[in-house]
Ligand SMILES: *[C@@H]1O[C@H](CO)[C@@H](O)[C@H](O)[C@H]1NC(C)=O
Ligand SMILES: *[C@@H]1O[C@H](CO)[C@@H](O)[C@H](O)[C@H]1NC(C)=O
Ligand SMILES: *[C@@H]1O[C@H](CO)[C@@H](O)[C@H](O)[C@H]1NC(C)=O
């Protein structure tokens with residue numbers, strides 16, 4: 068039985084039929100049991116990592132920590148998530164910053180897997196696992212989870228709380244990698260935290276002392292609000308929400324909704340407190356099966372005309388839509404995270420792709436819609452994927468900020484039109500061009516009268532999407548050029564129309580992929596030349612605050628494949644990370660050649 072047949076039998080959901088048709092960039096297995104045996108054997112397990120900035124807490128001893136879960140994910144496919152009691156930190160532990168730590172190790176043949184961590188159905192982390200080697204690998208994901216404070220330290224201490232981790236893995240004679248995971252929470256007192264970046268890996272002690280460090284203690288007027296702003300993500304909010312409601316599915320299915328097609332709308336009814344003065348919906352999204360590489364999917368007509376046996380189609384436009392009572396209120400085109408089996412698995416060792424260990428979540432400010440939501444009635448929040456095919460894992464957290472008593476909310480204006488997508492498809496047999504262009508401009512305005520007075524918030528959002536996919540030389544050469552661009556603004560004014568706060572977020576996500584396939588020297592093998600050039604650019608501007616992230620990866624490589632197993636090959640991955648906020652800068656460059664990190668330089672000096 069060849070590997071493709073085994074996969075058809077065993078991996079019905081996560082790795083749908085890897086067929087070597089000219090239309091599909093398949094998901095690969097970096098197989099070491101099938102390769103030619105020329106790889107170097109290191110005896111020590113290797114650490115895998117994602118290039119990002121260190122957390123301000125990295126060098127600090129936590130005030131307290133909670134070891135939440137230790138579990139070995141063996142043959143967990145189709146099982147509900149692993150669920151344990153969540154024990155909050157002791158009340159004697161004074162903390163204002165929380166970090167989730169996901170440590171894992173694995174050894175043996177194994178695909179990459181998707182995983183999620185929830186407390187009481189609220190998602191805290193979406194992560195994916197790298198493909199292990201014979202000698203074993205380990206990795207450590209740390210994420211600032213301060214924004215989930217109300218879930219981490221619930222006020223009703225008599226309630227039962229649960230922590231769940233979903234990681235569907237298959238272990239049998241062929242796939243031997245069991246994934247050992249430890250999840251813990253580290254709680255820090257803000258007396259101890261230095262802002263912004265107290266540790267830069269590779270720094271000497273002298274460099275560390277030379278760098279301008281701003282201690283929160285020395286910064287007299289820095290209140291907690293400011294600290295939170297510094298520590299949160301680009302799209303920041305002044306303080307953690309008072310309450311977070313899960314917009315997620317059943318425990319058995321792993322909380323996330325499995326969205327199978329474009330007409331599949333998953334809903335959750337919520338009745339929110341009339342004390343709510345601010346609401347933000349945070350979306351978690353990942354794409355799998357026939358939509359894992361949605362950005363490279365050609366049109367259905369191309370697949371039909373060429374009688375190709377693949378489900379990877381339906382064009383290359385996707386958007387996650389959010390509705391309230393079936394009315395569209397917001398949308399997100401997700402950053403295209405490439406998992407470690409994607410395009411060329413040799414790219415992603417030991418440095419994984421942008422976002423692969425900490426998939427970005429996306430915030431949609433629903434404050435202007437409080438007029439619809441806060442009438443003490445139940446409302447249906449819906450999640451769907453425009454043009455989606457099987458399958459997407461989507462859920463959301465509704466962050467709510469509560470006043471002391473009831474507020475009065477009104478939705479003054481609301482215009483969220485559907486995306487106008489222009490498509491231009493042209494093909495002759497296996498060669499063709501698939502062009503897409505879409506644009507959407509949304510406005511929402513609402514007012515909330517609370518103990519803060521009468522506050523108006525206006526949200527405008529402009530989203531642009533462009534994609535060009537070309538197939539040449541009988542479909543053996545594929546080129547993608549995609550660009551996602553978004554500009555959002557929030558203006559908050561008082562009753563006299565005086566500006567209190569304004570935030571502007573600009574995002575661009577360009578992605579270029581080339582794949583050239585030719586015959587290999589052995590029968591049923593092929594040679595593939597692959598490149599990925601991708602950027603994540605995010606810019607945030609507040610009244611007194613700004614921060615910029617420019618991140619990029621540039622990967623080139625070639626590989627010999629048989630079915631979907633990589634037999635041999637070589638690959639380079641060059642990543643850079645440049646971040647700047649009003650406290651300072653952080654930049655890091657990592658160069659990987661043939662799986663070896665040849666350079667890893669970090670600096671905290673502003674250019
Ligand atoms: C394995 O390495 C040897 C010696 O370096 C080389 O001659 C041979 O071509 C390599 N085999 C493969 C399949 O790469
Ligand atoms: C998980 O924790 C246990 C107990 O402390 C330890 O023995 C094991 O090495 C840890 N595993 C990982 C992957 O960190
Ligand atoms: C879409 O997916 C849903 C949920 O799996 C299913 O019930 C429905 O039949 C599907 N619709 C189409 C048109 O395939």
Ligand SMILES: *[C@@H]1O[C@H](CO)[C@@H](O)[C@H](O)[C@H]1NC(C)=O
Pocket residue numbers: 443
């Ligand atoms: C809100 O609804 C709940 C029941 O869903 C009811 O008990 C409560 O009295 C209502 N509050 C107000 C202010 O109407």
Ligand SMILES: *[C@@H]1O[C@H](CO)[C@@H](O)[C@H](O)[C@H]1NC(C)=O
Pocket residue numbers: 567568569610611
């Ligand atoms: C911005 O800074 C000015 C001067 O320090 C201050 O008066 C104002 O309140 C700040 N605005 C915001 C929104 O933080």
Ligand SMILES: *[C@@H]1O[C@H](CO)[C@@H](O)[C@H](O)[C@H]1NC(C)=O
Pocket residue numbers: 583584585586594595596625
């Ligand atoms: C891959 O790249 C090499 C070196 O540039 C070239 O010789 C070879 O023809 C390419 N293979 C394919 C399938 O394009």
Ligand SMILES: *[C@@H]1O[C@H](CO)[C@@H](O)[C@H](O)[C@H]1NC(C)=O
Pocket residue numbers: 600621622623639
């Ligand atoms: C990516 O790297 C290749 C060489 O490895 C270089 O030729 C190319 O210009 C780079 N592209 C970008 C966008 O940096």
Ligand SMILES: *[C@@H]1O[C@H](CO)[C@@H](O)[C@H](O)[C@H]1NC(C)=O
Pocket residue numbers: 615616617645646647
């Ligand atoms: C990010 O990129 C923009 C546009 O290229 C540039 O103006 C800005 O200086 C960059 N910022 C950082 C922190 O690298």
